[in-house]
Amino acid sequence: MAQLLRVLRPLVRPLIAWNYSAGWPTRMSAGTPTDAPFGMVGGRNPISVLVAGGIAGAGIGVLSYQQGLACQLAGVLSRASGRGVDWESLARPSLRLAATGAAVSERADLPSFDVVIILTGVADALALTTMARWRRDLDETLTTMLADVSPAATIIVTAVPDVADQVRVGRFVTAVLRDQIRALNETALAVTARYHRVNFVALPPLERADFDDDVFSYASLYRRWGQHLAALTHRLMAD
Template sequence: MEIVVTTASLVPITRVVMNQKYRTLPRRANSVPRPVDGAHQSTPAKVSHSILLLGSDYAISWGVRTHALALPGHLARELPTRTGVGADIDVLSTAGMGMGDVETLVSDRDLQQYDAVVVLTGVGDAFTLAPTDRWESRVRGLIATLRSEMTPAAPILLVGTEAPSHVKICRTREDGLTDQWAHTLNALSSRICDDTPGAFYTEPTPVPATALDPVDLIRFKSPAAHRAWAASIARQLNVILDRPRPISAEKAEQPQDVSQRLTALNRLGILYTAPEARFTRVVRRARDLFGTEGAAFSLITDRHQWNKAMVGFDLSEVSIQESFCATTVQSGRPFVVEDAWADPRITFDTFVRFYAGFPIMAPDGTRVGALCVFDANPRSASTIDVGYLEELAAEIGRELAESPTVPTPAVA
């Protein structure tokens, strides 16, 4: 009992000291790598869950230069392996913010679009020994705000605060007072979520040593650490998520103007670039699966169809007026032509008689191209399983989602 009293008596003094130290952390944090790409990751699919990561800590994606290797990218890949559908991950984060600051991030955000919100923050609160009554008030206030703005069925997942000693720039003793304070705040958060319908708590994820190599151990946060957190969050989301809302009507088939597509193509940075094995591999599999003469992954600009990957034929570019894939992209639906020479929808001369294509989406949901198979001879539509074609198109979409987006010159 004397130890508890002594420790408690030191809290006010320690709180002052830690608040002073906390002001020096931004200088240390400035040397830590952070992503330079957009804070959105996606595993494109016909049906997807839309998730918002909110707060600081792992939501910042410390330690890497692209969100594809951080929590958003890993979660976009981990969640579909459990739910069987796609995932769209948005991030709203600010370094150094505490639980009391999180509400400001969503003040002008439409939360109705999300199937779940994941809150990650609190290391700063634990480091500065935030009073427990203040913490409780802020957690309850944030949950109430989110609940009032989200759809009734959408859950809130509160991820426990990581021990400050695990954050290298904090330089605190393992199992010291700040770590104990994090444990206290987490226990309080867990009780609050137990008492609040639609709110759920999950413990912070210890990254197993076996998952880290020597380079990981000296990094601030490595891709392996982000992957471990993503797997833990995905497991919890899989339990609490409602059935996903189909995006076919909302995104896949909605009208898109040309400027929207050009912007998405510019951000991807793959237009008019060299062939890549990751795309050619999928295109070759499509040709082999359907037994057609050719197959291609095509990107559609305002003037041309440009084939990023092609097997069976050597044709890099087609005018937009003679492009089957342009119709596929514009419609947002699978497009099958049994015999172009006898189809009134085809108004141009072409050596291609049979065509089947499925649209491909960029990580932001914009249709930018198509995966297609084709023949110089007519074929029945019954020879094509559109479901398989969709799966292969989604695989290319996942490759696009895992690539860092880069600024490129405007397409011609």
């Protein structure tokens, strides 16, 4: 079945990509905050964290970046480490990996961050980005970033979360999207494995608790993802 879907994917890509750009109805559609995408948790010797890419990097679906993944991560990391945390979400309107890579590379202050987290996006799954482009974009993002970050920085790249069931389309397109996400993550795992400083990790899946009367709660998801990534970051920095 997976092989058949991958054969059919190039044939249905234009239709699916058009529907995505036109605005598919999903249980995850939402806007972005308008407040400052940065903040701090007070404490000694603060850890500087940059979160970029995907729905979480952009703060999709919450009223304030204080509810976003970077802020949620910062609070947990501060308690675990006993240190302060300066956090920032790199908020950009485009959620595609290529745009994330370009935005990160523009940061003159990139060497000052102790932790850089790249969240690969649902957008590349919904747009059915080709594996060749995905591989190239991820390679370019990592090569450029690693040339500029501190040699001591902790680098994390997250897998594309499986949101196929949250896009309100037919069963066939859902299956295509699920296979696309699987292929993106297989490719990302192979690419990141070539960079010994990069840690490729999966995020906790969506849960029933993330929905209230069929309305998706981004705040709930970012809280769980923030806790997960904070624990991982603390462990990696301790190694």
